[in-house]
Amino acid sequence: MDKIVIEIKNLHYSYPDGTKALSGIDLEVFEGESLGIIGSNGSGKSTLLLHLNGILRGTSDVKILGRDVTDKNLPLIRRSVGLIFQDPENQLFMPTVFDDVGFGPMNMGLKKEKVEDAVNRALEEVDMLPFLKRSPHHLSVGEKKRVAIATVLSMEPEILVLDEPSSNLDPKHRREFIGLLQKLQLTKIIATHDLDLVMETCSRIALLDEGRIVAVGKTADILQNRLLLEDYGMIARSP
Amino acid sequence: MEHGFLDQYSNVGSFMNRLDPRIKVVSLLAFIVCVVSTDTAAFAAFALYGFILAVLTVLSRIPIGYILKRMLVAAPFILMTALFIPFLQGKTVVHAFALGPVTLTVTREGLLIFWNVLAKASLSLLCAILMTATTGFPELLKALEKLSCPQVVIMVLSFMYRYIFLVQDEFMKMQQAKESRSVGGPQWLHVRALAGMAGMLFIRSYERAESVYLAMCSRGFSGRIQTFHHFQVTMKDAAFLLTIFVSLIGVRFLSAIHG
Numbered sequence: 001m002d003k004i005v006i007e008i009k010n011l012h013y014s015y016p017d018g019t020k021a022l023s024g025i026d027l028e029v030f031e032g033e034s035l036g037i038i039g040s041n042g043s044g045k046s047t048l049l050l051h052l053n054g055i056l057r058g059t060s061d062v063k064i065l066g067r068d069v070t071d072k073n074l075p076l077i078r079r080s081v082g083l084i085f086q087d088p089e090n091q092l093f094m095p096t097v098f099d100d101v102g103f104g105p106m107n108m109g110l111k112k113e114k115v116e117d118a119v120n121r122a123l124e125e126v127d128m129l130p131f132l133k134r135s136p137h138h139l140s141v142g143e144k145k146r147v148a149i150a151t152v153l154s155m156e157p158e159i160l161v162l163d164e165p166s167s168n169l170d171p172k173h174r175r176e177f178i179g180l181l182q183k184l185q186l187t188k189i190i191a192t193h194d195l196d197l198v199m200e201t202c203s204r205i206a207l208l209d210e211g212r213i214v215a216v217g218k219t220a221d222i223l224q225n226r227l228l229l230e231d232y233g234m235i236a237r238s239p
Numbered sequence: 240m241e242h243g244f245l246d247q248y249s250n251v252g253s254f255m256n257r258l259d260p261r262i263k264v265v266s267l268l269a270f271i272v273c274v275v276s277t278d279t280a281a282f283a284a285f286a287l288y289g290f291i292l293a294v295l296t297v298l299s300r301i302p303i304g305y306i307l308k309r310m311l312v313a314a315p316f317i318l319m320t321a322l323f324i325p326f327l328q329g330k331t332v333v334h335a336f337a338l339g340p341v342t343l344t345v346t347r348e349g350l351l352i353f354w355n356v357l358a359k360a361s362l363s364l365l366c367a368i369l370m371t372a373t374t375g376f377p378e379l380l381k382a383l384e385k386l387s388c389p390q391v392v393i394m395v396l397s398f399m400y401r402y403i404f405l406v407q408d409e410f411m412k413m414q415q416a417k418e419s420r421s422v423g424g425p426q427w428l429h430v431r432a433l434a435g436m437a438g439m440l441f442i443r444s445y446e447r448a449e450s451v452y453l454a455m456c457s458r459g460f461s462g463r464i465q466t467f468h469h470f471q472v473t474m475k476d477a478a479f480l481l482t483i484f485v486s487l488i489g490v491r492f493l494s495a496i497h498g
Binding site for chain 2: 079082099115
């Protein structure tokens with residue numbers, strides 16, 4: 001059995017206005033796997049992701065790399081879990097690509113040379129090294145998404161968490177982006193309703209609906225279960 | 240989307256581009272202090288300040304048209320403040336207007352101050368445009384940070400630079416969406432829609448700020464943004480600073496002796 005890196009037991013979460021977002025999530029993520037979290041709009045995917053690095057904390061046991069999510073463990077958890085938000089405009093907030101990719105390493109208190117190394121390595125990995133000195137607003141959507149990944153890779157995380165990574169990409173860039181995701185060798189959790197993306201990048205799938213996990217299984221098993229996907233709005237019902 | 244970038248001349252390979260940004264900021268401050276403290280009637284001194292700026296303009300390779308356009312943006316503010324100065328109290332009346340029961344008198348002293356405000360403001364503005372247009376905005380921020388500008392100010396400016404184009408884009412898209420559905424109707428309705436758009440823009444920016452903050456926290460933000468700089472003062476920088484200082488002090492004190 002592979003090592004469990006994320007363990008969630010009976011997670012409940014309600015937004016401050018009382019809307020119930022998650023009601024009783026149980027989930028285990030294993031080291032080195034690629035887990036797809038699929039579900040229709042508003043099924044709680046993004047909310048679940050925000051629990052994975054302690055941005056949100058519901059009522060439950062969430063263990064990340066064997067550690068409870070407490071204030072004390074937070075810095076360590078945040079550097080081990082790289083969370084990439086859906087809109088790269090929000091992920092990239094510094095005036096230059098270098099400053100942005102170096103933001104995490106600098107907060108980790110690394111020395112200047114180490115930060116530069118980390119930035120170069122991360123940008124190399126996503127093929128964006130020539131863009132080092134550019135401003136994020138001069139980049140295309142595809143380039144922004146790549147840099148967004150580099151901003152967490154530079155912190156050398158063990159787990160990569162992506163929220164709707166393929167949104168707003170045209171087919172060509174989407175293809176390239178899927179190639180990049182396949183290349184990255186670390187535990188990945190990808191929330192999306194792009195079933196092609198899941199098919200090509202994930203080994204396992206959890207299907208979310210109204211804050212509950214309604215099915216977990218191997219990618220092929222879930223994607224071949226037409227009735228299940230139809231029931232939860234992931235594909236249009238055939239006439 | 241088309242944007243007039245703030246720093247389109249920041250990387251044209253001119254002499255001014257290659258200067259250390261800190262040197263430029265210090266020179267700008269020195270220039271402003273000297274210009275502002277120069278005697279009102281020292282016309283020759285102002286001409287010399289103008290000459291210094293002309294040399295810098297040539298060194299910066301920025302087209303005059305661009306500089307003038309940037310000046311125009313600030314011109315209304317200067318004129319607004321200066322407009323009433325000629326009518327200040329003074330001894331020598333140059334001209335008097337009769338506006339119904341009120342008589343407006345233009346005095347010599349008032350005119351002198353008026354010219355002085357215009358000249359000082361324009362010279363300072365020109366110098367600020369030259370120094371900032373030749374520096375990339377991120378570099379400028381780092382220079383300010385290095386020169387002990389408060390971090391809050393730096394952060395505000397930095398986020399402004401990053402997001403102002405996005406906000407502009409968002410407004411443009413809303414404007415287009417509104418235009419697409421505006422077919423006739425009373426004019427006041429359009430104004431009302433505009434108010435709604437402004438409110439919407441504020442809410443969106445607020446929500447974006449929240450997401451950005453979460454993204455920052457996810458990457459270990461703990462209240463302080465750190466950046467590195469690669470500034471190094473070279474011989475050229477030192478020579479530039481020395482030249483600027485000597486010329487400024489020269490002009491400033493010669494004018495004092497003659498005045």
